[in-house]
Amino acid sequence: MAFQRVGILSIGEMGYHWARLLKERGVEVMTSGRGRSEITQKRAENAGVRSAPIARLVSEADLIVSIVVPSAAKKVAAQVAKALLKVGRKDCLYLDANAISPMTAGDIDRILAPAEASFVDGCIIGSAAKLTDATVYVSGPRAEELRGLQDSGFSVEVLGQATGQASAFKVVYAGLTKGLQGLLTELLVGARKFDLLPEIMRRYEESFPGLVGKVGRSIAALPVHAGRRAEEMRELRATFHHHGLKAVIAPATQKVLEQIASLDCGKPSETGGREGDLLETLELFFQRGLLQEKD
Numbered sequence: 001m002a003f004q005r006v007g008i009l010s011i012g013e014m015g016y017h018w019a020r021l022l023k024e025r026g027v028e029v030m031t032s033g034r035g036r037s038e039i040t041q042k043r044a045e046n047a048g049v050r051s052a053p054i055a056r057l058v059s060e061a062d063l064i065v066s067i068v069v070p071s072a073a074k075k076v077a078a079q080v081a082k083a084l085l086k087v088g089r090k091d092c093l094y095l096d097a098n099a100i101s102p103m104t105a106g107d108i109d110r111i112l113a114p115a116e117a118s119f120v121d122g123c124i125i126g127s128a129a130k131l132t133d134a135t136v137y138v139s140g141p142r143a144e145e146l147r148g149l150q151d152s153g154f155s156v157e158v159l160g161q162a163t164g165q166a167s168a169f170k171v172v173y174a175g176l177t178k179g180l181q182g183l184l185t186e187l188l189v190g191a192r193k194f195d196l197l198p199e200i201m202r203r204y205e206e207s208f209p210g211l212v213g214k215v216g217r218s219i220a221a222l223p224v225h226a227g228r229r230a231e232e233m234r235e236l237r238a239t240f241h242h243h244g245l246k247a248v249i250a251p252a253t254q255k256v257l258e259q260i261a262s263l264d265c266g267k268p269s270e271t272g273g274r275e276g277d278l279l280e281t282l283e284l285f286f287q288r289g290l291l292q293e294k295d
């Protein structure tokens with residue numbers, strides 16, 4: 001059944017595109033922008049999203065979606081649980097669509113339990129800007145109900161009945177995309193240092209057609225998104241550790257992404273759009289001393 005009113009916490013880049021798509025299909029979208037940054041509030045305004053106190057949002061929405069950053073996923077769930085208990089609403093459907101570990105998903109399930117809210121574990125694979133080409137993967141006892149988003153132009157795939165399946169799927173997927181971004185950034189910064197950048201890019205293209213273009217688009221977004229992507233690698237490492245496996249590449253990728261985030265050189269967009277070009281981004285990283293050995 002299609003959703004009539006969706007509450008999105010928060011209107012970041014992905015939240016903006018969700019809001020736009022839902023609104024285009026006639027769904028009412030609400031958010032609770034209180035305490036959020038100016039840019040997030042501006043994005044909500046630009047997407048035409050109504051901001052309301054959290055108590056109102058949890059009372060009125062048929063579906064609450066958390067699209068934040070992994071480190072905020074539990075905090076947001078706790079705020080929603082508190083508000084649900086306060087207004088006395090039960091049976092609320094809550095989708096976490098962040099790249100979190102299955103353990104974090106389990107914690108969120110437990111956080112929401114006292115409010116008798118139904119948790120759906122989820123993730124989004126694909127780019128925010130091309131949301132109709134992306135897929136929302138879900139799992140959990142009420143995951144089937146998320147098929148209601150298909151009426152609003154989303155692709156939805158149900159992975160199973162268990163909480164944790166969708167998050168495990170996403171962290172393993174994120175390991176590939178962020179791993180490629182970390183590796184290619186490191187190698188191209190090296191090539192820039194050796195004055196071999198165009199030559200090696202041409203050679204990569206010959207050996208792996210399309211790879212540099214595809215991964216390069218994501219690298220160009222790193223000035224804005226490196227911090228959140230580093231958190232995803234932390235969630236991947238924790239998932240492996242929980243299952244007795246020692247991830248080696250994920251922590252290395254996390255380190256590269258954290259170094260990029262510490263350069264603090266990105267400006268988020270007010271409209272969920274992306275700017276940036278691979279060569280300019282690499283030059284910026286190079287000039288800011290990314291991966292330079294400290295004396």
Ligand SMILES: NC(=O)c1ccc[n+]([C@@H]2O[C@H](COP(=O)([O-])OP(=O)(O)OC[C@H]3O[C@@H](n4cnc5c(N)ncnc54)[C@H](OP(=O)(O)O)[C@@H]3O)[C@@H](O)[C@H]2O)c1
Nearest residue numbers: 010011012013014036037040067068072098099124127128
């Ligand atoms: N962007 C993509 O193409 C893409 C693709 C696939 C999946 N995703 C998923 O979508 C999620 C969001 O990514 P994004 O690219 O939209 O990130 P983003 O642009 O950095 O936006 C993150 C949003 O979360 C908000 N936030 C941070 N801490 C919060 C808190 N404690 N309570 C409430 N809101 C909080 C931020 O608000 P402030 O500005 O106030 O900090 C911001 O609005 C991630 O989990 C990611 O895995 C994104």
